[in-house]
Amino acid sequence: MKIGIPKEIKNNEFRVAMTPVGVKELVSKGHKVILQKNAGLESNFSDKEYLKSGATIYETADDIYNNSEMILKVKEPIKEEYNKIKKNQIVFTYFHFASNEKLTQAMVNNKSICIAYETVEKVDKTLPLLKPMSEVAGRMAAQEGAKYLEKPMGGRGILLGGVENVAPAKVLIIGGGISGTEAAKMCSGLQANVTILDTNETKIKELNKVMPKNVKAILSNKKTLYKFAIQSDLIIGAVLVTGGKAPKLITKTMLKDLKKGCVLVDIAIDQGGCFETSRPTTHQNPTYVVDGILHYCVANMPGAVPYTSTLALTNNTLPYIIQIAEKGWEKACKENIELKKGLNIISGHVVYKEVSDAFNLNFKEVSSFI
Secondary structure, X not given: OEEEEOOOOOOOOOOOOOOHHHHHHHHHXXXXXXXXXXXXXXXXXXXXXXXXXXXXXXXXXXXXXXXXXXXXXXXXXXXHHHOOOOOOOEEEEOOOHHHOHHHHHHHHHOOOEEEEHHHOXXXXXXXXXXXXXXXXXXXXXXXXXXXXXXXXXXXXXXXXXXXXXXXXXXXXXXXXXXXXXXXXXXXXXXXXEEEEXXXXXXXXXXXXXXXXXXXXXXXXXXXXXXXXXXXXXXXXXXXXXXXXXXXXXXXXXXXXXXXXXXXXEXXXXXXXXXXXXXXXXXXXXXXXXXXXXXXXXXXXXXXXXXXXXXXXXXXXXXXXXXXXXXHXXXXXXXHOHHHHHHEEEEOOEEOOHHHHHHHOOOEOOHHHOO
């Protein structure tokens, strides 16, 4: 199969879809990999390394899209890329369709085959291609939260872990999944007092068994959420709805009751955000203030640590990419239910229910195609 890797062009997106080692593996199996010039440079992978791995370097994005059967990306296509994608061309990337109607319609219109990293799902409901970036985002949420609590950055002027005879910051993490758990580990390691809220009783019990003493996991409801939110210095939103939009759990009216200079970090922003006042920001302009509350809503947080992120992503995506390249998308998805779950749009038809529901679009069963 001819596999193309374009350079990411989203604001301050420094990751690349595949490492040279991953490219070497694909080439060794007889596939052709073409890479846009300098696509891996910001992740500290040179064109020379890719050439040594067997890739062919092309100058422009158009060269990549015009000569590939499957496109590998990190982030969803943006407006400048919509019309480059061809009919029946496979695009394998993070899409997060349910929070982006324009993207969804564009991919319907170009009749491509859209397989979303974030909805590839194992039988046990875990998300193997979302996991590595959730780990990165969770750990980064703690780092960024600690930084923006500093007064010069707009926060309350609180050291996350406090010092002797001075209480540490209170951190609220909404959601006890991968990213929420990783954020809790980081915040607890910095000696903050951490509360995790989740609606899954089994998850609460598991977290309370494994987390250190300065972390408490509690069953969430509206009353409990409000109680802990108004006490907190840092609130990290880590709610996940697989393939769908995140619920708005911190409302605009609640902001007036939060501590002034409280920092909100919204990891769920790719899904539309779990704070009502959230809107996507960039690494270039990461924050804004609403009613005295600092919001950090960068939609590609792991892009700030591209070397780590690209290695982690390739480790997880490569086995699935090989299956698609070896068998074609129909056979690969038919034989592997995990990949089948990743199908969101096929040749102009929405085949993922949460996406069709988000925009009231016609839904067609995947079984109609494979």
